[in-house]
Amino acid sequence: MSFTRRQFIQRGAAVAVAPAVLAAAGKTASSHANPPAIAITPAQWSLIEALAEAIVPGSRSAGLIAFLQRQLANPPEQALLMVRYLGLPVTPIAFYQGLAEQLSAAQDGSATVDAYALQAQMATDSVANWQGLPASLYHFVLRSDGCDVVYGTPAGSKLLGLDYLAHIAPPEVL
Amino acid sequence: MSTQLPTQESCDIAIIGSGPAAALYAARAAEAGRSVVLLEAGPERRLEQLYSSQLWARQLKWGGSPVEEQGNHKVGHVFNSGWGSGGGGMHHYAVYPRLQPSDFSVRADHGHGLDWPISYAQLRPHYDRVQADIGISGDATQEHWRPPGDDYPMPPMPLFAQSRLIATGFAQRGMHTAPLPLAINSRPYKGRPSCQFDGWCDAGCPIGALANPLVTYLAAATAAGAELRCESTVTEVIKDGTGHRLQGVRYRDASGQRQTLLANQVVLAAGTIENSRLLLANQLANSSGLVGSHLMSHPARSIYGLFDQPSEPTLGITGGQLICHDRYHPKRKADDQYGSYQWLIGQAMKPTDLLGIANTRPDIAGAQLDSFMREATQKVGNMVFVAEDIANPDNRVELTGQLDQHGQPLARAVHNISSQTQALVQAATQEGLDIFRAAGVAEPWHGPLIGMHILGGTPIGQDAASSVADSHGRSHDIDNLWIAGGSLFPSSGAVNPTFTLLALADRGANAMLTAR
Ligand SMILES: Cc1cc2nc3c(=O)[nH]c(=O)nc-3n(C[C@H](O)[C@H](O)[C@H](O)COP(=O)(O)OP(=O)(O)OC[C@H]3O[C@@H](n4cnc5c(N)ncnc54)[C@H](O)[C@@H]3O)c2cc1C
Numbered sequence: 001m002s003f004t005r006r007q008f009i010q011r012g013a014a015v016a017v018a019p020a021v022l023a024a025a026g027k028t029a030s031s032h033a034n035p036p037a038i039a040i041t042p043a044q045w046s047l048i049e050a051l052a053e054a055i056v057p058g059s060r061s062a063g064l065i066a067f068l069q070r071q072l073a074n075p076p077e078q079a080l081l082m083v084r085y086l087g088l089p090v091t092p093i094a095f096y097q098g099l100a101e102q103l104s105a106a107q108d109g110s111a112t113v114d115a116y117a118l119q120a121q122m123a124t125d126s127v128a129n130w131q132g133l134p135a136s137l138y139h140f141v142l143r144s145d146g147c148d149v150v151y152g153t154p155a156g157s158k159l160l161g162l163d164y165l166a167h168i169a170p171p172e173v174l
Numbered sequence: 175m176s177t178q179l180p181t182q183e184s185c186d187i188a189i190i191g192s193g194p195a196a197a198l199y200a201a202r203a204a205e206a207g208r209s210v211v212l213l214e215a216g217p218e219r220r221l222e223q224l225y226s227s228q229l230w231a232r233q234l235k236w237g238g239s240p241v242e243e244q245g246n247h248k249v250g251h252v253f254n255s256g257w258g259s260g261g262g263g264m265h266h267y268a269v270y271p272r273l274q275p276s277d278f279s280v281r282a283d284h285g286h287g288l289d290w291p292i293s294y295a296q297l298r299p300h301y302d303r304v305q306a307d308i309g310i311s312g313d314a315t316q317e318h319w320r321p322p323g324d325d326y327p328m329p330p331m332p333l334f335a336q337s338r339l340i341a342t343g344f345a346q347r348g349m350h351t352a353p354l355p356l357a358i359n360s361r362p363y364k365g366r367p368s369c370q371f372d373g374w375c376d377a378g379c380p381i382g383a384l385a386n387p388l389v390t391y392l393a394a395a396t397a398a399g400a401e402l403r404c405e406s407t408v409t410e411v412i413k414d415g416t417g418h419r420l421q422g423v424r425y426r427d428a429s430g431q432r433q434t435l436l437a438n439q440v441v442l443a444a445g446t447i448e449n450s451r452l453l454l455a456n457q458l459a460n461s462s463g464l465v466g467s468h469l470m471s472h473p474a475r476s477i478y479g480l481f482d483q484p485s486e487p488t489l490g491i492t493g494g495q496l497i498c499h500d501r502y503h504p505k506r507k508a509d510d511q512y513g514s515y516q517w518l519i520g521q522a523m524k525p526t527d528l529l530g531i532a533n534t535r536p537d538i539a540g541a542q543l544d545s546f547m548r549e550a551t552q553k554v555g556n557m558v559f560v561a562e563d564i565a566n567p568d569n570r571v572e573l574t575g576q577l578d579q580h581g582q583p584l585a586r587a588v589h590n591i592s593s594q595t596q597a598l599v600q601a602a603t604q605e606g607l608d609i610f611r612a613a614g615v616a617e618p619w620h621g622p623l624i625g626m627h628i629l630g631g632t633p634i635g636q637d638a639a640s641s642v643a644d645s646h647g648r649s650h651d652i653d654n655l656w657i658a659g660g661s662l663f664p665s666s667g668a669v670n671p672t673f674t675l676l677a678l679a680d681r682g683a684n685a686m687l688t689a690r
């Protein structure tokens with residue numbers, strides 16, 4: 001298997017983000033502060049949804065955006081999102097707001113976005129004028145959240161033909 | 175504003191944290207008739223809340239003050255740390271190999287890192303006692319590298335297809351595998367049931383087949399009268415006038431109120447980073463200047479491959495099914511390579527999550543993703559090497575200029591691996607790919623190098639000049655301060671650390687209970 005993308009894998013999965021970039025992205029000293037209002041517009045949510053659907057087909061109908069909105073309304077330490085798990089010292093809200101801003105900028109006033117082409121550029125950090133956290137990190141996190149809603153639930157297991165075998169069935173998250 | 179005065183209670187033993195090490199101290203002390211209070215920063219965990227779900231599993235991870243991370247090999251504090259009753263023991267996989275005798279003398283033998291002030295032989299009875307307490311399944315005869323120790327109380331776990339397939343690759347290369355030693359029941363043990371091999375261990379084992387603290391030492395401690403206070407974050411340690419003893423601790427309770435708990439003995443078992451952070455913030459136990467130093471994390475990397483037959487990858491135990499220590503010795507493998515490593519083979523994987531099947535190939539997106547998921551959830555196999563880290567004084571926990579919501583300084587964890595370790599992990603990666611090829615995988619691949627387990631920062635040693643605590647974990651500077659957990663390790667070895675830190679805690683608790 002040829003891995004020209006190995007660098008991306010290294011960067012995406014390990015928490016290899018320069019502290020200065022994190023500071024710029026809205027560092028928090030307290031993980032217990034009440035989450036502030038989410039400054040993401042409906043149009044930006046649509047962009048995130050389209051991007052996620054291009055990365056993980058099925059994430060739109062599985063309800064990814066509603067899942068993200070619900071999780072972002074939780075205190076950070078209770079969020080079931082990949083961004084919390086990676087331990088990036090940005091709040092989940094700051095992380096997704098950063099993505100929304102970069103997607104708006106990438107759209108650059110045009111009516112449509114080629115989401116599949118954009119995700120491919122994000123995966124290789126080749127989006128022109130991308131600012132803040134690396135595009136490949138956003139790609140990794142959004143892909144993980146998308147996979148969670150499509151494949152990470154009892155319904156997702158069924159889709160894959162797997163027995164879920166729960167000791168205790170999880171509460172619905174979608 | 176509340177007019178209530180802060181309460182000033184007292185107990186024999188105040189324990190900071192409620193992870194595996196804290197729980198063992200609490201059990202031994204409460205069973206000896208001492209009054210014990212455990213103060214745990216995170217929420218209460220209950221078995222009935224351990225939902226079988228990789229999403230919900232994330233709630234078990236660190237939720238306290240953020241830790242800034244720097245270096246070429248970050249320690250991954252959130253991933254690697256627990257939060258709430260049981261600490262990291264609630265999401266740990268219960269892989270319980272022992273350190274090798276050679277791990278105790280790496281400085282004397284190889285000029286690297288720090289030596290332990292005790293030998294394997296001195297720790298062995300404590301390994302054996304812990305093993306009998308909590309139950310370990312395995313096959314000591316098959317582990318021909320295993321140092322002396324009592325036989326495992328339970329037979330090994332059954333093997334699922336991926337491990338049988340991968341084992342053929344080891345055999346082809348003349349390498350030996352043995353059943354993985356696990357603190358998981360292969361048959362009922364001390365009232366706890368057998369494992370059901372469903373692979374949900376990462377989300378916490380609600381049936382108690384896996385020896386998490388809630389069903390082992392924490393249960394024993396509370397049964398013997400210890401009190402567990404959750405959402406109680408210790409912020410200060412109170413010194414007496416002499417500076418050589420503590421009077422107790424101060425903590426914030428669930429409502430944010432400042433409380434004082436006086437104690438005859440204080441056990442600091444708040445996890446590796448927090449142990450150093452609390453000592454540094456309180457300017458305590460640091461006459462050596464070594465608090466925070468020699469931070470370590472095992473470099474680890476997974477190898478993956480698709481077999482041409484079903485591999486049952488979602489079944490078994492999250493920690494794996496087989497182990498290989500053929501590369502533990504010699505530690506100096508080449509002029510430019512130093513360190514031991516072990517292979518852990520056949521981890522049960524769920525479809526998603528950081529260690530899940532989808533993220534083994536984060537480069538696959540779009541229409542190809544679904545076909546990959548359908549194939550890989552039937553045919554993927556995986557194993558991981560866990561390599562030795564060299565204790566280096568420059569790798570350290572230090573305080574940043576920022577404060578958390580309690581006004582306490584935040585921690586920064588700086589961790590780099592040496593060129594000799596980097597060469598070691600490159601060689602191990604290549605070996606792993608070759609093993610998979612030998613097992614019949616056409617195109618194996620590997621994941622990123624990650625930090626597994628966090629160790630060091632308060633190393634034990636012979637004297638106050640060269641270490642923070644003595645061989646029992648007792649502070650050289652403060653007579654009634656006992657440090658516990660992986661922060662005590664002077665060297666990392668290349669094995670999962672919880673069995674060893676429990677053995678150390680058993681030794682420390684014995685000493686504390688007989689101390690004046
Ligand atoms: C995914 C995963 C799998 C693992 N699998 C294995 C394995 O198979 N085998 C193995 O040997 N090890 C494994 N480990 C490592 C294992 O979890 C740790 O070695 C172990 O939990 C350390 O125990 P401890 O008691 O020292 O500290 P911890 O378990 O870290 O507990 C410390 C506790 O202290 C609390 N605390 C922190 N600060 C404060 C404060 N200021 N006041 C009050 N309380 C505080 C924390 O909330 C926490 O609950 C795994 C870890 C992870 C993340």
Ligand code: SF4
Pocket residue numbers: 358368369370371372373374375376378379380381382383384490491492
């Ligand atoms: S696989 Fe076994 S140890 Fe893991 S959660 Fe299920 S019963 Fe518990």
